[in-house]
Amino acid sequence: xxxxxxxxxxxxxxNDLAAGVPLGLREKVRxxxxxxxxxxxxxxAGVPLGxxxxDALLPEGRLLAGALHExxxxxxxSGRIASHDGAALGFAGHIVGLFAQQTSGTILWCRRPxxxxxxxxxxxTLSAWFDPARLLMVTAQRDADLFWxxxxxxxCPGIAVVLGETRAADPTAGxxxxxxxxxxxxxxxxxxxxxxxxxxxxxTRWRIASAPSHSTPGLSDVGAAxxxxxxxxxxxxxxxxxxxxxxxxxxxxxTHCLSVVPQTxxxxxxxxxxxxxxxxxxx
Amino acid sequence: xxxxxxxxxxxxxxTTAGEPQAxxxxxxxxxxxxxxxxxxxxxxxxxxxxxxxxxxxxxxxGFGGDAGLLLDVTGCTHLFGTGEAGERALLADLxxxxxxxxxxxRAAMADTAGAAWALARFxxxxxxxxxxxxxxxxxxxxxxxxxxxxxxxxxxxxLKLGLRRIGDLYPMPRAPLARRFGDxxxxxxxxxxxxxxxPIEPRRPxxxxxxxxxFAEPIGRPEDIAAATSRLLAALCRQFEQASVGARKLxxxxxxxxxxVDRTSxxxxxxxxxxxxxxxxxxxxxxxxxxxxxxxxxxxxxPEVEAWxxxxxxxxxxxxxxxxxxxxxxxxxxxxxxxxxxxxxxVRLLPRDSxxxxxxxxxxxxxxxxxxxxxxxxxxxxxGARPTRLLQRPEPVDVMAPVPDDPPRHFSWRQHKHRIVRxxxxxxxxxxxxxxxxxxxxxxxxxxxxxxxxYRVEDDDGGRFWLFRDGAYKVAANxxxxxxxxxxxxxx
Numbered sequence: 001x002x003x004x005x006x007x008x009x010x011x012x013x014x015n016d017l018a019a020g021v022p023l024g025l026r027e028k029v030r031x032x033x034x035x036x037x038x039x040x041x042x043x044x045a046g047v048p049l050g051x052x053x054x055d056a057l058l059p060e061g062r063l064l065a066g067a068l069h070e071x072x073x074x075x076x077x078s079g080r081i082a083s084h085d086g087a088a089l090g091f092a093g094h095i096v097g098l099f100a101q102q103t104s105g106t107i108l109w110c111r112r113p114x115x116x117x118x119x120x121x122x123x124x125t126l127s128a129w130f131d132p133a134r135l136l137m138v139t140a141q142r143d144a145d146l147f148w149x150x151x152x153x154x155x156c157p158g159i160a161v162v163l164g165e166t167r168a169a170d171p172t173a174g175x176x177x178x179x180x181x182x183x184x185x186x187x188x189x190x191x192x193x194x195x196x197x198x199x200x201x202x203x204t205r206w207r208i209a210s211a212p213s214h215s216t217p218g219l220s221d222v223g224a225a226x227x228x229x230x231x232x233x234x235x236x237x238x239x240x241x242x243x244x245x246x247x248x249x250x251x252x253x254x255t256h257c258l259s260v261v262p263q264t265x266x267x268x269x270x271x272x273x274x275x276x277x278x279x280x281x282x283x
Numbered sequence: 284x285x286x287x288x289x290x291x292x293x294x295x296x297x298t299t300a301g302e303p304q305a306x307x308x309x310x311x312x313x314x315x316x317x318x319x320x321x322x323x324x325x326x327x328x329x330x331x332x333x334x335x336x337x338x339x340x341x342x343x344x345g346f347g348g349d350a351g352l353l354l355d356v357t358g359c360t361h362l363f364g365t366g367e368a369g370e371r372a373l374l375a376d377l378x379x380x381x382x383x384x385x386x387x388x389r390a391a392m393a394d395t396a397g398a399a400w401a402l403a404r405f406x407x408x409x410x411x412x413x414x415x416x417x418x419x420x421x422x423x424x425x426x427x428x429x430x431x432x433x434x435x436x437x438x439x440x441x442l443k444l445g446l447r448r449i450g451d452l453y454p455m456p457r458a459p460l461a462r463r464f465g466d467x468x469x470x471x472x473x474x475x476x477x478x479x480x481x482p483i484e485p486r487r488p489x490x491x492x493x494x495x496x497x498f499a500e501p502i503g504r505p506e507d508i509a510a511a512t513s514r515l516l517a518a519l520c521r522q523f524e525q526a527s528v529g530a531r532k533l534x535x536x537x538x539x540x541x542x543x544v545d546r547t548s549x550x551x552x553x554x555x556x557x558x559x560x561x562x563x564x565x566x567x568x569x570x571x572x573x574x575x576x577x578x579x580x581x582x583x584x585x586p587e588v589e590a591w592x593x594x595x596x597x598x599x600x601x602x603x604x605x606x607x608x609x610x611x612x613x614x615x616x617x618x619x620x621x622x623x624x625x626x627x628x629x630v631r632l633l634p635r636d637s638x639x640x641x642x643x644x645x646x647x648x649x650x651x652x653x654x655x656x657x658x659x660x661x662x663x664x665x666x667g668a669r670p671t672r673l674l675q676r677p678e679p680v681d682v683m684a685p686v687p688d689d690p691p692r693h694f695s696w697r698q699h700k701h702r703i704v705r706x707x708x709x710x711x712x713x714x715x716x717x718x719x720x721x722x723x724x725x726x727x728x729x730x731x732x733x734x735x736x737x738y739r740v741e742d743d744d745g746g747r748f749w750l751f752r753d754g755a756y757k758v759a760a761n762x763x764x765x766x767x768x769x770x771x772x773x774x775x
Binding site: 076077078080082083084085086087089090093105106108117118119120121122123124125126127128131132133134135136137138139140141145148149152153156157158159209210211212213215220221222223225226227251 | 646663741
């Protein structure tokens with residue numbers, strides 16, 4: 001789905017006066033569209049991600065609660081298919097943690113093992129984002145069962161967040177999940193480990209790839225986890241200047257929060273460790 | 284008598300091959316069908332044993348087929364009428380229905396299984412098949428001694444001695460009889476007369492709670508079956524309330540007009556007697572049931588119940604929402620998910636104090652108490668950096684590591700080569716020598732326990748992996764130090 005850049009709506013110099021009207025109208029329509037889902041069942045409308053540059057693009061600066069969010073594992077920076085979705089799982093875990101802080105319910109984690117090896121999420125690591133004691137793990141053998149389990153979870157008042165791990169997203173299932181989430185106000189996340197078309201209908205779609213971390217100067221140790229984060233779909237949100245807004249974010253294991261790593265104009269992060277130095281240290 | 288001799292006597296004799304297994308299946312089916320009268324149905328062990336050993340005749344000789352069924356109808360006859368009238372009605376109903384399915388059968392009712400066994404096989408008049416209360420002594424007196432279920436050798440001696448009727452044994456002194464023939468004749472006689480108890484072992488454990496609903500006309504529409512289930516459930520939930528229990532497992536059986544039975548069951552993860560919730564679980568399963576040509580009887584039983592944990596039942600209120608606000612519906616959700624996906628696929632995770640990464644997380648059923656708040660954080664806090672995904676079984680990788688104990692330079696996993704740019708480690712995790720190995724053996728004394736050296740590595744694309752080296756380097760035949768490397772997880 002093409003992302004409409006704000007330049008397409010840029011007012012011409014001739015009707016500068018009228019420019020305010022469509023903007024205000026658009027804001028009004030956006031509010032009407034979401035009126036039915038906000039504040040449903042005494043739940044909060046959403047959570048801020050805690051990164052101001054990203055939150056500025058989201059509606060009201062929050063990730064909507066009663067909506068479907070898709071998180072997909074992206075290809076590596078070099079363009080190779082990523083060999084695993086550890087980064088996407090980390091980002092999903094962070095979002096689940098943010099939502100889980102708001103309510104005290106159970107976290108429903110549905111997965112459908114795909115591929116030739118089975119690597120379930122590892123609870124001791126997940127405890128950085130939320131308490132795994134609240135997890136209810138569900139394994140489904142078919143996509144239909146997975147979406148059914150997620151939908152059942154979205155209708156249950158004792159559930160805080162529903163997450164589904166699968167490969168493809170059926171647009172019909174995505175629509176059903178969105179509607180169920182809107183009705184109950186429970187956030188739904190879809191973690192797509194090996195993204196393949198078709199894509200579902202969702203409020204936001206994020207693409208995550210692991211990025212080289214930043215070692216301690218003088219050492220070649222593995223630094224704090226860094227991810228390339230792309231916001232590929234942002235319904236109800238504010239359009240950004242870039243066609244696909246992307247950031248380099250870093251997970252801080254001590255403070256348990258994500259932060260955007262400032263990037264220089266040429267696209268490299270400011271604290272980038274030169275390749276040659278790293279090679280020298282390892283060699 | 285052999286077949287050739289029989290054919291010589293009767294040339295147009297119709298013969299078919301014996302099929303003991305098919306006979307057994309048929310008896311099982313009839314026993315299932317008899318569950319409509321009582322849950323205590325047993326296949327006569329005597330008949331079954333004889334059929335299996337292929338012996339020619341049992342003491343019930345002359346009767347077509349030696350198979351029999353024993354039904355304990357204590358407390359079930361009131362469904363057919365009061366007192367003796369109900370007992371007679373049940374017996375008549377059983378015989379009539381079986382003969383409608385083209386089975387020739389003889390059914391007798393008495394106070395004891397032994398007396399009923401003898402009457403069903405040897406009673407001469409139709410009226411004798413029903414033995415009224417405490418009357419078995421008189422009823423058995425005229426029957427042949429074969430009716431006592433005796434071994435063939437004892438029976439033969441009895442006949443030689445002229446003891447032909449069961450009544451002939453009544454005046455005999457007990458002590459010489461026992462000395463001459465062993466315990467069996469006296470025990471069988473006492474069992475038949477009711478002085479010695481003879482329990483019937485039911486084929487399936489009878490549920491403590493049971494309701495039944497019989498239909499005047501067979502029903503077949505799914506809506507009707509659902510409505511009937513709902514009525515049975517309401518009656519059963521009232522029984523639960525009186526006994527202060529909740530169901531862990533419920534089983535519904537449809538008795539179809541063609542004599543076959545279809546069953547399905549639901550399970551809950553904690554004692555439940557909430558009618559709408561249980562009905563919701565049944566709705567998932569009722570679609571699997573096949574009404575066939577029609578259902579004439581439905582029985583709902585609770586094979587597993589547990590003491591009610593003390594929460595008050597909700598007051599019926601038409602205006603209340605389906606799920607009251609604030610009630611945690613998670614357990615009911617888990618029950619619904621487990622019903623469709625299988626109980627092993629809906630789990631909670633519990634922490635375990637262990638150094639081995641694969642042993643730290645245990646899947647437990649939903650009914651178990653979740654881990655205490657902070658228990659997971661404590662388990663995770665003790666350890667070094669861990670992956671976000673852990674492979675169920677570590678995958679072997681090809682590794683190039685220049686110096687022992689240094690992190691590898693390259694590794695290739697599944698045809699992909701990864702150049703390692705950053706690495707951390709090793710973190711040494713030793714085998715838990717105090718636990719027996721999976722095969723039950725213990726590591727012999729003096730042998731080094733298995734150790735793994737874990738490394739967290741990052742490749743040039745930023746992908747982070749968790750690798751380990753199995754044990755120390757060994758010197759191979761060609762003089763090169765070698766070690767086995769495995770990939771165990773993916774980091775964030």
